Amino acid sequence: MNVESWSMDGKRIGLIGASCRAMAASLVAGGTSVAVADMFADFDTCRIAEATPLKRYPWSAPAWLGKASVDAWCYTGGLENYPRLISRMSRACPLLGNQAETLRQVRDPFRLAEWARKHDFQFPEVARDASSDSSGRWLLKPLRSAGGLNIQHSTSADFSSCRFYRQRFADGVPMSISVLSTPDQWQLVGACQLHVGSDWGTPTEFLFAGATTLPLARLEALPELEAIVAALHQESGLLGLWGIDVVMADGPIVLEVNPRWTATMPLYERNLATRLMPRHIAACGDATFDRLPTSANGTSGLRILYAQRPVRCTAEHLTELSARFDLSTEASLAQPSIADIPNVGTEIEVGHPICSLYADGADEAEVERSLADQVTAVQRILQ
CATH class of the missing domain: 3.30.470.20 (ATP-grasp fold, B domain)
Structure with a gap:
């Protein structure tokens, strides 16, 4: 079902993806009602929207959409790798985003x-198997991936061409x-x-750790x-x-x-x-x-903090985080310093993301100093 004209007045929007907190904040701050389904339903996501954790992401998304009572829906990271699923869901509820045929092309x-x-x-040159020129450095990349997950150097000719492809390293x-x-x-x-x-604290070489604006x-x-x-x-x-x-x-x-x-x-x-x-x-x-x-006004930066050892989030952790960072609903909707905060009882394995940290400053150096201070503070509290 295509959306030819759309007004948000009085509408409720469904958001689906691996993590939808930032999308939800963007809409809720403007007065739009949203319902969220993602992998985590984090503490701050639940503060700003009705949030449901998808235990079998993404396969449980259609069932959630069918019961969510939303007027339209949007997706974010990871779901673009499943165009057939998106096509099925867009027939059931209007999709505000790129349709399956577009995804098949650009992905x-x-x-x-x-x-x-x-x-x-x-x-960069791409190949379906290892029979092409093997000189130089190549990467093995999943056909379904996001955030740099499961990208590795291509060291073996033995891989599944239905799940991976080779791309010359740039x-x-x-x-x-x-x-x-x-x-x-x-x-x-x-x-x-x-x-x-x-170098930025991720467990693997190509995993996304953050960014600074230019x-x-x-x-x-x-x-x-x-x-x-x-x-x-x-x-x-x-x-x-x-x-x-x-x-x-x-x-x-x-x-x-x-x-x-x-x-x-x-x-x-x-x-x-x-x-x-x-x-x-x-x-x-x-x-x-x-x-x-x-x-733009200055520079802004993001850092994803990954667990260096196992973490179990407790009520005491949230109390200490709130003393260091404002965890109020208002702060979560404005310009949070910390976001994607795990719920009490959440167990985080080594190498998995804990939270997102944000900072603003006059330039990149100031932003990086602020993010480093925030990383130290959160590690001291949680780890």
Whole structure:
């Protein structure tokens, strides 16, 4: 079921994904009623919305949607890897986001390689098996993944081509570009430098650990990035909010497209002092949208804190976190310093994410100092 025109007035929106807290905050702060179904139903998510943990994510999502009494729904991280599931759910309830056919195109690395050749932008060589040129460094990447999960160096010719593909390693600075679009127009929302791997406290080399915003106006490669966005928009018809992961070397090298709300988007909300999810919903229903502000206020950063040893969250932990960080509903909706907080009794294994930390400052150095202080504080409390 396609949404040709949509107004949020009096409507209730369902949100589904691995973690929906930030999307929910973006909508609730603007007065929209939401219901959330994700893997965690974290403490602060429950503070701001009706939240349900999906025990068999994503396969239990259709049943939840059928009972949730929502007028439309949106998805975020992970669900884009299941276009058949999304197609089934969109027939049952209007989807405010990219439909299954669009997902099949933009999540196909071999389709992206075709578009790169056609529009003359950089995209690493990809292969379905190990029979291609084996020289140089290659990565083994899952066809269904998000956040850098299960990416590894390709050291063996023995792998399942129905679950993985090979991509030639591209060296450079990892970045994320966010976009807002309708069928007829698009606008860059912002850019971030990504923090990836064990240097940032993750258990594996390519796992997402956070990001800091970069001023669009200062990007030397801005014209190239705009040309890439225009090409992808032309070929795919992407709607609403979406992102592109790139590596910046002698120019931007596209790695993949994320056709939904991404983890870096709350940073732009802090920078631009505006809510993005209402704009996403408007863009999915209309041919035009009001352009976003172009000047950002300072720099914002995100850090995902991963467990270095097993953690069991207690009521005492929440009391101490509240003394260090404001855990009120108002703070969760405004500009939280800590978010995605586990509920009392939650047991977190080594290498699993504990929470998200945010900071704002005049520049990247100030933001990183603040995030480091917050990491130390949370580790002292929880670990």
